[in-house]
Amino acid sequence: MLEIKNLVVQIEDKRILNGLNLTVNNGEIAAIMGPNGSGKSTLSYVIAGKEDYEVLDGEILLDGQNVLEMEPDERAAAGIFLAFQYPLEIPGVASMTFLKAALNAQRKARGEEELTTPDFIKRVNAAAQQLEIPKDMLKRALNVGFSGGEKKRMEILQMALLQPTFCILDETDSGLDIDALRIVSEGVNALRSPDRSFLVITHYQRLLNHIVPDTVHVMSSGRIVKSGGKELALELEANGYADYRTSEAA
Amino acid sequence: MPAVQETIDQVRSIDVDQYKYGFETEVEMEKAPKGLSEDVIRFISAKKGEPEWMLQWRLDAYKRWLTMREPNWARVSYDKIDYNDIYYYAAPKNNPAPKSLDEVDPEILKTYEKLGIPLREQEILAGVEPQNRVAVDAVFDSVSVATTFKEELAKAGVIFMPISEAIREYPDLVRQYLGSVVPVTDNYFATLNSAVFTDGSFVYIPPGVRCPMELSTYFRINEKNTGQFERTLIIADKGSYVSYLEGCTAPKRDENQLHAAVVELVALDDAEIKYSTVQNWYPGDAQGRGGIYNFVTKRGDCRGRNSVITWTQVETGSAITWKYPSCILRGDNSRGEFYSIAVSNGMQQVDSGTKMIHLGKNTTSRIISKGIAAGKSDNTYRGLVSAHRKATGARNFTNCDSLLIGNQCGAHTVPYIESKNASAVFEHEATTSKISEDQMFYCQQRGLSEEEATALIVNGFVKDVLQQLPMEFAVEAQKLISISLEGSVG
Numbered sequence: 001m002l003e004i005k006n007l008v009v010q011i012e013d014k015r016i017l018n019g020l021n022l023t024v025n026n027g028e029i030a031a032i033m034g035p036n037g038s039g040k041s042t043l044s045y046v047i048a049g050k051e052d053y054e055v056l057d058g059e060i061l062l063d064g065q066n067v068l069e070m071e072p073d074e075r076a077a078a079g080i081f082l083a084f085q086y087p088l089e090i091p092g093v094a095s096m097t098f099l100k101a102a103l104n105a106q107r108k109a110r111g112e113e114e115l116t117t118p119d120f121i122k123r124v125n126a127a128a129q130q131l132e133i134p135k136d137m138l139k140r141a142l143n144v145g146f147s148g149g150e151k152k153r154m155e156i157l158q159m160a161l162l163q164p165t166f167c168i169l170d171e172t173d174s175g176l177d178i179d180a181l182r183i184v185s186e187g188v189n190a191l192r193s194p195d196r197s198f199l200v201i202t203h204y205q206r207l208l209n210h211i212v213p214d215t216v217h218v219m220s221s222g223r224i225v226k227s228g229g230k231e232l233a234l235e236l237e238a239n240g241y242a243d244y245r246t247s248e249a250a
Numbered sequence: 251m252p253a254v255q256e257t258i259d260q261v262r263s264i265d266v267d268q269y270k271y272g273f274e275t276e277v278e279m280e281k282a283p284k285g286l287s288e289d290v291i292r293f294i295s296a297k298k299g300e301p302e303w304m305l306q307w308r309l310d311a312y313k314r315w316l317t318m319r320e321p322n323w324a325r326v327s328y329d330k331i332d333y334n335d336i337y338y339y340a341a342p343k344n345n346p347a348p349k350s351l352d353e354v355d356p357e358i359l360k361t362y363e364k365l366g367i368p369l370r371e372q373e374i375l376a377g378v379e380p381q382n383r384v385a386v387d388a389v390f391d392s393v394s395v396a397t398t399f400k401e402e403l404a405k406a407g408v409i410f411m412p413i414s415e416a417i418r419e420y421p422d423l424v425r426q427y428l429g430s431v432v433p434v435t436d437n438y439f440a441t442l443n444s445a446v447f448t449d450g451s452f453v454y455i456p457p458g459v460r461c462p463m464e465l466s467t468y469f470r471i472n473e474k475n476t477g478q479f480e481r482t483l484i485i486a487d488k489g490s491y492v493s494y495l496e497g498c499t500a501p502k503r504d505e506n507q508l509h510a511a512v513v514e515l516v517a518l519d520d521a522e523i524k525y526s527t528v529q530n531w532y533p534g535d536a537q538g539r540g541g542i543y544n545f546v547t548k549r550g551d552c553r554g555r556n557s558v559i560t561w562t563q564v565e566t567g568s569a570i571t572w573k574y575p576s577c578i579l580r581g582d583n584s585r586g587e588f589y590s591i592a593v594s595n596g597m598q599q600v601d602s603g604t605k606m607i608h609l610g611k612n613t614t615s616r617i618i619s620k621g622i623a624a625g626k627s628d629n630t631y632r633g634l635v636s637a638h639r640k641a642t643g644a645r646n647f648t649n650c651d652s653l654l655i656g657n658q659c660g661a662h663t664v665p666y667i668e669s670k671n672a673s674a675v676f677e678h679e680a681t682t683s684k685i686s687e688d689q690m691f692y693c694q695q696r697g698l699s700e701e702e703a704t705a706l707i708v709n710g711f712v713k714d715v716l717q718q719l720p721m722e723f724a725v726e727a728q729k730l731i732s733i734s735l736e737g738s739v740g
């Protein structure tokens with residue numbers, strides 16, 4: 001379970017999150033929607049531990065642990081995963097090599113045995129097959145020269161492999177073609193489990209048709225201004241954010 | 251060489267600072283009077299029991315040196331060196347010279363053990379496949395203290411011994427080749443070396459012989475205020491093959507120390523020499539105090555047809571590196587290769603590269619250079635590729651990549667290309683990349699620590715060059731690189 005209480009965050013003297021409250025229970029899929037610039041990516045970065053963001057107030061607890069005190073890699077080992085809105089390129093490091101290093105680093109941090117190479121390859125191949133990622137792509141440097149959609153798929157492959165407990169998907173649907181959207185959604189749905197929760201950031205209902213959320217939250221000016229069930233997304237799709245923008249002034 | 255790995259782990263776990271080889275050995279030393287003069291040169295020559303021609307050669311070099319000026323074209327800066335404030339000869343007091351390992355000062359043996367260089371043949375043999383054995387010449391300040399596997403190599407006709415010994419035992423061979431690749435007058439530091447060189451290795455591989463094991467020399471500067479001027483000469487006769495590796499370390503000190511070496515390689519028809527260096531001289535502290543000035547001249551002469559010379563270097567140490575291992579491609583169809591990883595961190599300055607001089611027909615060369623700059627360091631690749639009028643069909647491929655870690659370091663690429671033959675084809679590729687904070691965060695988000703992420707990216711960056719090293723050394727070099735870059739991020 002992830003609990004965010006009264007989170008206030010600024011960057012370079014600009015306040016972006018203004019007392020944000022949000023709880024995501026185990027096994028829950030929570031969707032966050034909200035206008036451009038409302039702070040959705042910022043929230044995901046702060047949960048994952050990116051530097052530069054100054055947390056002025058509030059707390060983030062993962063199963064009761066104070067996340068804000070942990071280094072990004074410790075958070076990853078504790079089960080937090082962020083599928084980036086804009087995945088980074090890592091030149092010179094084959095995707096396969098990167099995946100193995102990441103997986104083993106997390107296992108080591110948790111005091112588990114490192115995976116043997118055959119065991120690892122079996123897992124990657126299974127995950128790659130499900131996401132229809134060709135094997136030779138795994139030999140290329142991670143994300144270097146990948147198309148936008150390929151990068152997003154690679155994010156989900158990493159998620160499938162690392163088996164995190166709290167997954168943030170930041171606009172994973174953008175850049176995906178119709179088939180890829182289905183494949184990726186199926187990949188995410190296959191990972192649904194009672195002890196894994198998701199925070200799905202998106203602008204469009206079409207993703208939520210595939211990945212059906214339990215709750216939908218509307219974010220505006222760095223706050224959750226409305227929460228509801230999956231029907232809230234449909235309402236937003238029809239009416240836009242007009243109703244919620246007005247609350248910004250308050 | 252399992253000992254190497256263990257030692258690295260061991261030393262790594264004790265030492266708080268990044269440089270793991272900074273300890274000093276307490277041995278009684280004998281030194282020449284401080285400063286440089288004809289008398290000092292005579293002293294060195296006498297200590298080595300050299301023939302008259304050698305002394306004369308040194309004195310001529312000295313006279314020449316007095317007329318020369320220190321070069322200033324490299325992209326490095328340092329306080330003026332006072333050449334009279336240096337000891338030019340320092341050797342452990344142990345006369346007469348040790349004849350076997352049992353006579354070597356145990357303190358010195360311990361030093362090499364600590365460095366992970368086993369000198370006792372039995373110890374080297376334990377658990378090592380015969381084909382993976384390495385013969386070692388250990389040079390401690392100005393003298394060679396031990397050379398292993400000499401007898402076994404002699405059976406194959408290979409001569410591997412300290413150059414001071416070779417001057418006495420094989421004067422004709424030495425006289426024929428010494429200075430034939432790097433002339434006495436070549437450059438300021440090479441000329442200085444010619445006057446005062448103290449020890450180094452001599453290798454001769456007879457025609458048609460494939461040297462039965464890796465040869466290596468391990469240089470250790472121990473004494474304070476002492477320069478190290480080693481001289482290495484390797485001759486691969488027709489159709490022979492040798493792989494040679496050089497390693498170096500020095501204690502931590504606040505003063506700078508000068509290391510001005512000369513290495514000459516000669517490959518005759520169909521011969522091949524692979525020369526690898528893992529250079530880890532003390533780089534100085536975070537404020538740039540102390541460290542070795544590594545001003546060396548290394549050159550290989552592909553004198554024969556179809557000969558091959560490969561330079562592979564992993565440079566992580568020294569306060570200043572000024573070094574351009576080069577190939578003169580004289581023989582038709584000869585090939586020169588240069589593979590380099592130069593890592594700089596802290597306040598280190600590196601100006602390094604190569605020269606490929608194409609003289610013969612259909613000569614080929616290949617340059618792969620990977621510069622990694624971190625901290626406040628400066629890392630320059632300087633390379634010359636030239637084709638002589640007669641070098642029809644000459645070809646070069648150069649790939650020169652720089653990786654920057656952090657915002658305060660610099661990387662520069664200075665290629666020189668001169669072609670006097672229209673049929674020569676030279677290709678040059680260069681890239682500069684940077685590990686950004688965003689990339690670092692991405693890696694950490696996947697569970698990698700900053701160190702692991704840096705090591706992963708750096709390993710990816712250097713792997714083409716590491717592959718060129720003998721396997722055991724590749725592992726050692728990889729560790730060395732990550733140790734050198736410790737604390738470079740964040």
Ligand SMILES: Nc1ncnc2c1ncn2[C@@H]1O[C@H](COP(=O)(O)OP(=O)(O)OP(=O)(O)O)[C@@H](O)[C@H]1O
Nearest residue numbers: 011012014016034035036037038039040041042043
């Ligand atoms: N380094 C920075 N310096 C200044 N402002 C920043 C910085 N990073 C983000 N911001 C600002 O913070 C606000 C929130 O950005 P964020 O990326 O979190 O929005 P978002 O909700 O994810 O938007 P989108 O839907 O377009 O992805 C924006 O106004 C953005 O310009």
Ligand SMILES: [Mg+2]
Nearest residue numbers: 040041042085
């Ligand atoms: Mg965003």
